[in-house]
Amino acid sequence: MGSIAVSLSYRETPDKGRATRMIHASPHRGVLSKICTIGSASLAAGGEHAQVLVAHDLGIALSGSLDNATDLHRELASAGVTGPDDSDGAILLAAFRKYGPDVAERLRGVFAAVVTDGAQVWAFRDHIGFATLFYRLEPDRCFFATEVKQVLAGAGLPREADADVLEAIAFNELIDDTPTALKGAMRLPKATVIHVTRSASSIHRYWHPESLLETGRYTPDEIHERFDELMTQAVRRSLSGNDFVSLSGGIDSPPIASYGAPLHIELSGRPLSAISAVYPDQPAVDESIYIEEVASSLGMPLHTYTRKVKPLDNLEDWVQILDGPVPKILVGDAAEQYSLARSLGFDTMLTGEVAEFVFDRRTYALPHLIAHRRWQAAAANLRNQRRAGISRYNVARQIGSTFVPRSLATTWRRIRLPFDSTRVPHFVSQHRFKNEYASRTVRSRDRWRQEQLWAFTGPGLTMEADDVVQSIHGIRTRRPWADIDLWEFFLSLPVETKVPRPGRKALVRDLIRGKVPDSIVDRHDKTGFDDAITSRIDYSRLRALLFPPAYEVPGVDYKALSQRIEQRDLNANEFMWAKDLAALSAFVRSL
Numbered sequence: 001m002g003s004i005a006v007s008l009s010y011r012e013t014p015d016k017g018r019a020t021r022m023i024h025a026s027p028h029r030g031v032l033s034k035i036c037t038i039g040s041a042s043l044a045a046g047g048e049h050a051q052v053l054v055a056h057d058l059g060i061a062l063s064g065s066l067d068n069a070t071d072l073h074r075e076l077a078s079a080g081v082t083g084p085d086d087s088d089g090a091i092l093l094a095a096f097r098k099y100g101p102d103v104a105e106r107l108r109g110v111f112a113a114v115v116t117d118g119a120q121v122w123a124f125r126d127h128i129g130f131a132t133l134f135y136r137l138e139p140d141r142c143f144f145a146t147e148v149k150q151v152l153a154g155a156g157l158p159r160e161a162d163a164d165v166l167e168a169i170a171f172n173e174l175i176d177d178t179p180t181a182l183k184g185a186m187r188l189p190k191a192t193v194i195h196v197t198r199s200a201s202s203i204h205r206y207w208h209p210e211s212l213l214e215t216g217r218y219t220p221d222e223i224h225e226r227f228d229e230l231m232t233q234a235v236r237r238s239l240s241g242n243d244f245v246s247l248s249g250g251i252d253s254p255p256i257a258s259y260g261a262p263l264h265i266e267l268s269g270r271p272l273s274a275i276s277a278v279y280p281d282q283p284a285v286d287e288s289i290y291i292e293e294v295a296s297s298l299g300m301p302l303h304t305y306t307r308k309v310k311p312l313d314n315l316e317d318w319v320q321i322l323d324g325p326v327p328k329i330l331v332g333d334a335a336e337q338y339s340l341a342r343s344l345g346f347d348t349m350l351t352g353e354v355a356e357f358v359f360d361r362r363t364y365a366l367p368h369l370i371a372h373r374r375w376q377a378a379a380a381n382l383r384n385q386r387r388a389g390i391s392r393y394n395v396a397r398q399i400g401s402t403f404v405p406r407s408l409a410t411t412w413r414r415i416r417l418p419f420d421s422t423r424v425p426h427f428v429s430q431h432r433f434k435n436e437y438a439s440r441t442v443r444s445r446d447r448w449r450q451e452q453l454w455a456f457t458g459p460g461l462t463m464e465a466d467d468v469v470q471s472i473h474g475i476r477t478r479r480p481w482a483d484i485d486l487w488e489f490f491l492s493l494p495v496e497t498k499v500p501r502p503g504r505k506a507l508v509r510d511l512i513r514g515k516v517p518d519s520i521v522d523r524h525d526k527t528g529f530d531d532a533i534t535s536r537i538d539y540s541r542l543r544a545l546l547f548p549p550a551y552e553v554p555g556v557d558y559k560a561l562s563q564r565i566e567q568r569d570l571n572a573n574e575f576m577w578a579k580d581l582a583a584l585s586a587f588v589r590s591l
Contacts, residue, residue, distance in 0.1 A: 001131065001471055002047025003029035003146035004061035006114045007154050008040050008121055010198050011140045018154055019044035022145050025153035028321065028472045029146065039118010047471070050146075051089045057117055058097065062089045063146055064111035064131040067237035067483075072106070096122075101193045104206045108237065108484055110476075112188075114144045121196040127207050127484050128354075129190030129460045132467050136185050142196050147468070148323040151185040159591050160184070161324075161551075166584055169327055170553045173436055174458045181324025181587065187459055207484075209491055210453055216492030223497065226489060227511045234483030235259040240348040240476070241268035244341060247276045247302070249290025249527065251505050252352025254516040256480050260350060261298040273301045275341055275349075277333075280306065285532045293517050303344060309336045310536045311579055315545060316586045321472075325583035326465040328576060330533070334466060338473035348476045355481040357455035359490050359508050365499040366395075367402040368448035377496040388502040406443045413438040425574040427564060429555035452491060530572035537575055539568050545582035550589040553581060 005022035007015060014037040023032045023046040030047020037043070038059040043052040050063040066072065066088045073091050081094055088111075095103045096115050104113075104124040112125040112133040123144050125133045134151050135144045143154040152159065160183045168174055169181065176189035188194055191207035218226060235256060243264060245257045257274060264272035274295050279286040288304070295302040309332040318331045341349060366385070369378035385395055404412075414434050424433045442450050470477055480486070490498065493507075500506050503524065513521050543565050549558060561578060564570060570578065 001029070001063050001110075001146075001467065001476065002033070002045060002050030003150065003471075004050050004052065004063045004112070004114065004144075005044045005046075005146070005150050005154065006061050006116065006121065006123075006144040007042045007141070008116060008118075008143075008196075009141035010040055014038075014040060014042045016042050016044075018042065022143070022150040022154045025150045026147045028468070030471075037118075038116060041116045041118050041121070043114070043116070048474075049476070051087065053087075053089050053093065055090070055093055058093055059116050059118070060089050060093045060096070061114045061144075062092060062111060063113075064126070065109050066092060066107055066111060067109035068107065101195065102206070104191075104193055110478070112146065119198070122193060123188060123196075124193040124206065125188055125190060127191045128456075128463075128482050130463055130467065130479070130482070132464050133188045134180065134185045135188060135194070137196060137201055140198075148180045148182050148185045152182065155184060157184040161588050161591055163551075166325070166551060166588070167553055169325060169461070170580065170584060171432060171436060171555065172327065174461070176457070176459060178459050187464075190456070190460065209456055209488070210449065212488050212491040213449060213452060214492065214494045216489070216494070216497075218493075218497070223493075224511060230483070230486040230489050231255065231259050231480070232263070234480040234486045235350070236263050237483060238348070238350050238478035238480050239264055239267055241270075242346055243348040243350055244273040244275050244303075244344075244346045245300070246337065246349055246351040247274035247291050247294060247300075248352065249287030249294075249520065249523070250352070251508060251512070251520065251523075252355035252481065253350075254294045254352075254520050255508075255512045256350050256352055257294055257298055257300060258512070258515040259480075261300060271299055271301060273303065273344075273346070275303045275305070275337065275344075275346075277307055277337070278304045279532055282531050282535065285527060285529055287527055290520060290523070293519060297517055303340070305336075305340055307333065307336060307532070307536070309333065310538050310541075311533065311575075312538055312541050312545065312582070315579075315583055316590060319583050319587040320590050322465050322468055324461075325580060325587045326461050327580045327583075329462040329465055331465060331469060334469050335473065338469060338475040341475055342473050347474060348478060350478050350480060352481060353477075353479050354455065355508075356505075358481045358487050359498070360505045361451045361454060362499045364444075364447040364451055365495050366398045367444055368495055370399060370402045371445035374496075377494075380496065381499070384501045390502055402444050404444060406441055409444075410438045410441040413441060423573060425561075425564070425577050427557045427560035427574075428577060429557075432555040448495065533572045533575060534570065537570060539565055542575075542578060542582060545586055546578065549581070550585040551587075553584060556581060 003026055005019045007018045016035050019042040023044045032046050034052050035044040036052055036054045038054045043059050043061045045052045052061045069088045069091050072095050076094055081098055101122045110126055110130040112131040114123045125131050132146055134148050136151050136155050143151050145151045162183045165179050165181050179186055191205050193206050194203045247253050261272045276291045278288050311330050313332045319325050366381045509521050
């Protein structure tokens with residue numbers, strides 16, 4: 001996507017030069033395409049999928065796109081609102097006039113918007129936070145932009161690391177309003193509206209997914225019909241007509257291919273394509289047999305490639321471009337796929353990412369039913385578990401956990417949680433991790449709720465990074481499973497409907513049967529990609545990046561880490577921790 005920049009100052013005339021510098025601070029987003037002023041504000045846009053306009057008493061800067069722009073236009077017309085053209089920005093501006101900031105909840109898509117009358121500002125981004133928006137508030141001025149570096153350019157601030165944020169990133173102690181790794185800017189949380197005037201600012205959430213939990217009541221036939229309707233809508237909204245599916249052999253992406261294939265032909269007259277990474281030298285990782293079956297059954301042109309990049313390639317460059325270290329993501333892998341896609345002429349990728357957050361959070365199903373005294377459903381769940389071979393001991397533990405007080409569960413997590421190098425390496429403070437893990441303990445009756453809402457916690461650093469990588473390569477990523485209408489449907493399902501029987505993704509397997517090959521639906525083994533990571537570790541480069549560390553994270557034993565690197569047999573989790581620590585040092589060193 002392109003970028004937007006808004007500068008508002010009460011102590012000087014609108015400065016187009018400042019907004020221009022903000023856009024130019026991120027050249028990978030595209031060159032300045034338009035700039036305008038209203039009152040004390042300057043608004044600028046650069047690159048594709050970004051626009052600014054001023055109409056009468058309001059101006060808007062919009063990045064991304066509205067999936068329901070046509071519906072909004074029709075709704076406005078029926079309400080007697082006339083005049084807006086069919087651009088997303090004009091439609092949103094007209095809708096804002098009618099509904100005010102409450103319009104944000106009505107929107108669908110991947111978007112970030114800033115609306116101003118020249119004296120005050122309203123800003124908001126999409127429900128999940130796929131589009132980025134950062135800001136800085138000062139006594140007499142404010143800045144909003146797509147990237148942190150653009151905010152700093154507007155405010156004239158240097159690049160300086162925030163040590164507290166770096167430590168929080170290292171230990172994944174992140175919340176929605178965690179500041180940015182560079183001092184001087186804040187990120188606007190997902191599903192949030194901020195209102196700024198000369199004398200005050202206020203912020204509020206416009207979407208409350210917790211209110212949707214278990215509110216739906218559907219018969220089995222209605223569930224199938226509603227899912228089919230919403231999945232069709234979600235995929236159709238994602239298509240540009242020049243798309244490909246990032247296809248794997250699991251449950252998540254084949255349904256997107258199945259729904260997308262006929263829609264893409266309808267939209268463009270061309271078959272929907274697929275791109276997949278394959279691992280011919282690593283049979284335990286390779287999913288070629290499943291990928292080829294899905295592509296063949298749908299008549300999809302399939303492009304495969306083997307990964308060439310190493311996880312540490314260009315790490316120093318990436319931490320500068322991304323304005324900080326980004327944990328738990330291999331940026332080079334994403335860049336390699338986007339680069340290939342662009343060379344093949346595609347502009348939009350459909351992926352099955354986040355699917356598990358949507359429909360497969362199921363850990364506390366039985367305790368939830370017991371805690372809420374839904375005895376009949378609890379008994380059915382217990383019977384289904386025993387029929388599926390779940391041991392009596394396992395079932396007893398689930399039942400027992402229902403009656404453990406929060407205080408005791410918190411203490412147990414602090415004391416009992418063992419070191420596990422597949423989760424927390426030995427060179428990381430066990431005490432620090434246990435305390436953080438324990439702090440997230442909730443009452444037994446609230447654990448299912450916490451599990452269902454897990455995806456809505458935290459700032460989404462990996463999504464922010466992916467948004468930048470997309471912009472560099474001219475590819476837009478769309479995630480149909482994260483379509484808000486579809487996600488709200490799954491949030492609304494009662495526990496006994498969402499988890500009809502033991503096993504991963506049981507409900508979705510029922511819903512997609514007949515849409516994708518049975519070999520995919522009936523597949524219950526899960527491919528692990530650890531070997532694909534560990535086989536590409538460059539130990540010499542890892543050591544060079546880490547030692548001497550430019551920034552030492554409290555709670556990390558760098559001597560023990562050095563010894564593990566010397567042994568040259570890190571497992572995937574250990575390497576990801578080491579890679580993230582290397583990124584922290586590289587980031588600090590770059591400033």
